[in-house]
Amino acid sequence: MPLLLDSVLLVLVMYSLYKLRKAHLLMFDFRDQSRLDNANLFRQLEGLHGLYAELDLKTSLPPTRGWAASPDFLLEVARHARTAKPAWVVECSSGTSTLVLARCLQLNGAGKVLSLEHSPQYAEQTRQQLRQHGLQDWAQVLDAPLLPYTLAGESWPWYDISKLPADMQIDMLVIDGPPQDTRTQARYPAGPLLFPRLAAHGAVFLDDAARNDELAILQRWQQEFPLLRQSSRPCEKGCAVLINAP
Template sequence: WQEAWKSIRSWMPNLGALPPATGFSIAPDAALHMLRELHARKPEVVMELGAGLSTYLMAALIQQEGLSTKILSIESDMAYLQQVEKELKAKGLDACVQLVHAPLEPIEVEGTTYPWYTLPETLPAIDMLIIDGPPERTGKIARYPAIPVLAGRLTPQALVIADDADRKDVRDCIALWNRNKEWTVQYHPLTREIATLSRHA
């Protein structure tokens, strides 16, 4: 963890104090991997399911590098969303972030009902999708709807980052997403494993 934080702070010397991490926060080495992908790809739109430390770090990098990237951050917990919004504004990092309160409601996907985000009716094309919600406690394979629901908005070159990929429920989601072998899946053995998915070239 310390080496990852050291690398992040060396890269972004003006980062300042970070909001307190929670048990749900992205691990530092996973955050560093995410930031490197953001730097290399320079996506127009990043959509993240689950706001927090990742939002703050991405916004800081976007500002530092003068990128045109916009972050669409989806969060089900209104109190937590307001906390993230307050922290972003306090650091002047809110210009590139659209925070969306999306309560979890039942949604039917392929004949099964899941509690999932109530998304805006219109969504932009997504170049990078970060799946870090809904929380595990909300149900079995709670994150599965992400790809079926959002596949039509993903650009052909889109990168999907799935956090917590060392968890069985997340691995089960990934296996289901890739049951037709449409994706190249890579697992990255970090503090908490992440997986990256990209469509076959």
């Protein structure tokens, strides 16, 4: 009987030690995650402050959390637009990035943003925000419902691009749509449909580039468009940059 009791006590002690160790590991994980969250929050605040300084904004931008592009990504886009001075900017999905790009072109004194938007509600919302910021002359939100395209032997729902000027050369392409739930690798069609229209030294910015879908898309684009130089920027959700370098 004493031997059985000792065995039970030993099991209880071992189990208690196991639970204690697990609790300690969870505490360390929570501490590390908290540090990462705080560092990322600080980075986004830095990005937002940088945007307001870079663009000399007098009124506030719409929210940059949730589905919207993060401040660090918007700052990367803004700095390129201010430096490269693109004549034609095309966006896949409209929103805060439309305002940022339009303001860049206003400061540059030249250029036009054409934003493809499949949601009439979001399209009108972005148009209203452009008017509120006095940027309606620098960006146009195009109603672009998702149409079926056959690419690489598959069917893809993607933006209607019929309203884009037929002879335009795209100096800057910002891809932040369609939504991920549209289908697997939903943003892939931007490559075969728009990359052939990139101007020499034109740049592509892909948001959410840290997601598995976007990583797979980048691999496909690399195979199909080997002349485009790919690189990445350290942004919250991932940022891939492709440069047309003939």
